[in-house]
Amino acid sequence: MRGRLISLEGGEGAGKSTLLAGLREHFDRGGLDIVYAREPGGTPVGEAIRTLVLDPAHRGMAVETELLLMFAARAQLVREVLRPALAAGRWVLCDRFTDASYAYQGGGRGVEPARIAELEYLATGGLTPDLTLLLDLPVAHGRARASQRGDSSDRIEVERDDFFERVRAAYLARAGAEPERFRVLDASRPADEVLLDARAAVDGLRGGVAT
Numbered sequence: 001m002r003g004r005l006i007s008l009e010g011g012e013g014a015g016k017s018t019l020l021a022g023l024r025e026h027f028d029r030g031g032l033d034i035v036y037a038r039e040p041g042g043t044p045v046g047e048a049i050r051t052l053v054l055d056p057a058h059r060g061m062a063v064e065t066e067l068l069l070m071f072a073a074r075a076q077l078v079r080e081v082l083r084p085a086l087a088a089g090r091w092v093l094c095d096r097f098t099d100a101s102y103a104y105q106g107g108g109r110g111v112e113p114a115r116i117a118e119l120e121y122l123a124t125g126g127l128t129p130d131l132t133l134l135l136d137l138p139v140a141h142g143r144a145r146a147s148q149r150g151d152s153s154d155r156i157e158v159e160r161d162d163f164f165e166r167v168r169a170a171y172l173a174r175a176g177a178e179p180e181r182f183r184v185l186d187a188s189r190p191a192d193e194v195l196l197d198a199r200a201a202v203d204g205l206r207g208g209v210a211t
């Protein structure tokens with residue numbers, strides 16, 4: 001039986017890394033063998049692309065280049081990690097997937113969704129998550145959290161608030177269009193509450209096995 005693909009999405013500082021750590025602990029406790037991946041990245045080729053695409057030195061990167069690099073990393077991840085894991089019946093938890101391209105390059109940068117869909121088919125063959133957990137919170141809240149981490153901003157994080165407002169709107173529009181796949185979580189709540197909801201959604205997908 002094919003495994004399941006779960007993706008985590010959200011704007012800057014929404015708490016994806018925090019949630020991922022909590023879910024990981026939950027799965028480990030249940031003795032579940034989960035494959036973890038992240039985008040852009042998750043393979044040696046993908047991690048090299050991540051370094052390139054997020055490097056603030058490349059301020060002049062064209063929108064099309066950014067889009068193609070995201071999908072180049074994704075194509076590699078799908079071929080090298082996701083397809084083999086799913087075919088072997090394993091479950092995969094991926095920190096971002098194709099929805100991020102529709103939100104950031106589509107909503108944020110203004111690329112036509114139809115153009116993105118062409119690349120999606122090429123890179124993923126139409127592979128879609130079984131469940132997408134969207135961490136939603138106001139842009140200013142997420143940015144304040146991210147700035148508290150004290151690390152330096154990458155090439156996308158330096159964008160202005162209106163960019164991230166469009167990203168958020170694009171995510172919510174996608175969630176509204178596919179309510180059966182998305183679970184929108186109010187990420188402004190304490191991390192343990194967000195984790196409880198996320199666990200319930202994932203366990204629901206497992207038919208209650210991972211309780």
Ligand code: Z5A
Nearest residue numbers: 013014015016017018039040070100101104145156190191
């Ligand atoms: N990108 C793209 O443009 N197109 C694509 O197709 C793809 C990606 C795949 C890298 O993503 C960038 O790539 C990203 C989108 C773009 N650019 N941006 N901006 P990333 O996922 O690696 O990085 P990120 O989006 O910048 O995530 P992040 O800023 O690292 O945030 P996070 O993982 O969602 O948050 P966190 O580190 O878990 O939490 C941030 C802080 O808040 C931290 O101090 C936590 O302790 C705290 N926190 C977390 N949750 C809570 C709660 N619930 N309450 C209070 N405090 C909390």
